[in-house]
Amino acid sequence: MKTYQVGGSVRDKLLGLPSVDRDYVVVGATPVQMIDAGFMAVGKDFPVFLHPTTKEEYALARTERKSGRGYTGFTFHTSPDVTLEADLARRDLTINAMALDDSGALIDPYGGQRDLASKTLRHVSDAFAEDPLRVLRLARFAARFTEFQVAPETIALCKRLVDEGEIAELVAERVWQELSRGLMEAKPSRMFEVLRECGALAVLAQELNRLWGIPQPEKWHPEIDTGIHIMQVIDYAANKGWPLATRFAALTHDLGKGDSPAATWPAHHGHEAQSVVHIEAMSARWRVQRDVAELARVVAAEHGNLGKLSAMRPATAHDVLMRCDAIRRPDRFVQILDACEADKSSRRAVGLPESAGPAYVERDVAMSTLLAMQLVDAGAVAKAHADQPARIADAVREARIEAIRQMRTGL
Secondary structure, three states, X not given: OEEEEEXXXXXXXXXXXOOOOOEEXXXXXXXXXXXXXXXXXXXXXXXEEEOOOOOOEEEEOEEEEEOOOOOOOEEEEEOOXXXXXXXXXXXXXXXXXXXXXXXXXXXXXXXXXXXXXXXXXXXXXXXXXXXXXXXXXXXXXXXXXXXXXXXXXXXXXXXXXXXXXXXXXXXXXXXXXXXXXXXXXXXXXXXXXXHHHHOHXXXXXXXXXXXXXXXXXXXXXXXXXXXXXXXXHHHHHHHOOOOHHHHHHHHHOOHHHHHXXXXXXXXOOXXXXXXXHHHHHHHHHHOOOHHHHHHHHHHHHHHHHHOOHHHOOHHHHHHHHHHOXXXXXXXXXXXXXXXXXXXXXXXXXXXXXXXXXXXXXXXXXXXXXXXXHHOOOHHHHHHHOOOOHHHHHHHHHHHHXXXXXXXXXXX
């Protein structure tokens, strides 16, 4: 019975990165031996155990065989005679197929250390193509390890999975689980770059995939291409360290531009409302968390309006902020403005640094407008109209609009 540290924690140690979780493989043991040693069985599909003291996961060495379509179509085999090398062979990438023994010696049968040095994401074996979820994991790793390139032969395997229809078999929740994790990586655009290259994005999110090649007015979008714009927006949000809801809103705010007739390009009239339609469909398909989907819908609907508040009449500006629920949810309003900043400040010609984008001066206008509305004592207004209850809502609105007008005069 031998124990080895495996997987991502080994990779991160070699890269000099911190690792939160450590996983272990046990060779030469049976489930009964593990339980007798005090481990707690927790695995459903194959034997996984929690260490009695550290609560870290220990899995018995296993092999797997494809037995159906999709990422769940596998039969697992565990026994004391399964070797460490056989267990590592079933893993996705060479950089994740290394192990450390009890003395700290590295076991690297598939060239993971070599690929770390050359900054290459490469599959361990052709068994990679048996699990379509690995395409998403590969793309997510590309977003995390931003200097790594995907080996051409690995891209070829991913294309084969797409061509064989395996990507279409993925459960929607698992797709969102991987995509949402990828959005939280250092450079999310790399995830979509890989998915586009192998054809998976067209299967998983045609609403997004079709944006490449659709032009925008160069005056407002020096990058011109809508797909490139979206990638610059999500990377800007990532560089700011903003949360998932903001990044998803950044990803989806212009989905409606894919509906614009080519005859109207580069104009995209009414794309905001169409973006909301696509966000609702995508969120339902992937079971996106409610708060994440809600923020994306508001940003899609109002990002154009929030960019021109100063040119609006006070009444119109008031109504925009009310649709954003800014008074009741000021913290969320800040998130909305964050996504709008990502949209605006990331706009630059391809090849220029992010700092070349314009400043988002509209944030100050939006926050000043909100402050003016917040300073209105709605309770006092309601009390003054107690004899006319039907007038209260209109009176509060009028007071807030006047506050915006006075704020602008003061400026």
